[in-house]
Amino acid sequence: xxxxxxxxxxxxxxxxxxxxxxxxxxxxxxxxxxxxxxxxxxxxxxxxxxxxxxxxxxxxxxxxxxxxxxxxxxxxxxxxxxxxxxxxxxxxxxxxxxxxxxxxxxxxxxxxxxxxxxxxxxxxxxxxxxxxxxxxxxxxxxxxxxxxxxxxxxxxxxxxxxxxxxxxxxxxxxxxxxxxxxxxxxxxxxxxxxxxxxxxxxxxxxxxxxxxxxxxxxxxxxxxxxxxxxxxxxxxxxxxxxxxxxxxxxxxxxxxxxxxxxxxxxxxxxxxxxxxxxxxxxxxxxxxxxxxxxxxxxxxxxxxxxxxxxxxxxxxxxxxxxxxxxxxxxxxxxxxxxxxxxxxxxxxxxxxxxxxxxxxxxxxxxxxxxxxxxxxxxxxxxxxxxxxxxxxxxxxxxxxxxxxxxxxxxx
Numbered sequence: 001x002x003x004x005x006x007x008x009x010x011x012x013x014x015x016x017x018x019x020x021x022x023x024x025x026x027x028x029x030x031x032x033x034x035x036x037x038x039x040x041x042x043x044x045x046x047x048x049x050x051x052x053x054x055x056x057x058x059x060x061x062x063x064x065x066x067x068x069x070x071x072x073x074x075x076x077x078x079x080x081x082x083x084x085x086x087x088x089x090x091x092x093x094x095x096x097x098x099x100x101x102x103x104x105x106x107x108x109x110x111x112x113x114x115x116x117x118x119x120x121x122x123x124x125x126x127x128x129x130x131x132x133x134x135x136x137x138x139x140x141x142x143x144x145x146x147x148x149x150x151x152x153x154x155x156x157x158x159x160x161x162x163x164x165x166x167x168x169x170x171x172x173x174x175x176x177x178x179x180x181x182x183x184x185x186x187x188x189x190x191x192x193x194x195x196x197x198x199x200x201x202x203x204x205x206x207x208x209x210x211x212x213x214x215x216x217x218x219x220x221x222x223x224x225x226x227x228x229x230x231x232x233x234x235x236x237x238x239x240x241x242x243x244x245x246x247x248x249x250x251x252x253x254x255x256x257x258x259x260x261x262x263x264x265x266x267x268x269x270x271x272x273x274x275x276x277x278x279x280x281x282x283x284x285x286x287x288x289x290x291x292x293x294x295x296x297x298x299x300x301x302x303x304x305x306x307x308x309x310x311x312x313x314x315x316x317x318x319x320x321x322x323x324x325x326x327x328x329x330x331x332x333x334x335x336x337x338x339x340x341x342x343x344x345x346x347x348x349x350x351x352x353x354x355x356x357x358x359x360x361x362x363x364x365x366x367x368x369x370x371x372x373x374x375x376x377x378x379x380x381x382x383x384x385x386x387x388x389x390x391x392x393x394x395x396x397x398x399x400x401x402x403x404x405x406x407x408x409x410x411x
Contacts, residue, residue: 032259033310058075064390106136106142209231209254226238252271259307335371365377
């Protein structure tokens, strides 16, 4: 792959300086909540402005992650015969866009159908201490070193109706994965990061259905929890053992996608189809807390797909059809709504004191957090954009249906 460089030499020097700054090692960044502390990404860009480089990439909707000077993603490349799919891990030099790794991790023979909006490479990798963990749902999970050498591979069997979706989360030497589907079992599992062996496995209680959310690690009163959203309920587990701490039920909720968010002593959870709802739960309970720890419920503008984000005292979320909502994070009361336009799957980012909302049509709306709606910029790139952006210092990485971009303001 050859990079199309649109920046100047001075811009390249600027890019090299910022690569060593903050990193984005997992889905939704260091905290898993879309917060880019200390970052100063550009306000504006287009195909001809502030694009340092642009490189072609294979199919897939995993979001880019950034660590140790490399940008990692996964791809799914169909074979020429149309009967096979190569599931691959790819990495690019963060400064230049040059290809560093392009390796097949799994090969599917005659794969079945998936949702037209999904891909075979949708979960986002995790990079940690020179290792890269890639996940393709029920099609397989693997660990690689920084050069792309495969260290281990495993498959967690479950039947997902629409393909893979949720990403894993890392806790010490455990890789924790939601396995929610239609088959004979739904469960959460923790894999040993050294070997890929299952260290614990906790079954979901019936009823279950498909879900595609990514777990979130939080700390409550000195105790670590991993909050896992599934069909009809969300559960907090002890991350070291898989033992249930608390659970909250919602009668009509499956095919969950948004990753939970934790702020102001509340966990914000998207309940999925049929009627999307956001709920706020106090995570200091035990057992079934539905009747005791549900702080508020909000249906106005709730998303099926994009995760919410907290900025200051407010929770922001955009519906799949482009309605942006600001709600009081503690009380759940809607303060204002505004139509951004377009359709949304990517989860938003807070960086440089601004909120970035990326539509499926390649448009990123930059909004100022505050009492009133203020649109600061509208930035358009070619092609569809369903993956969430990554932020690293002064740079933004955006994956479209065909390309990966490094975007950064010039001198």
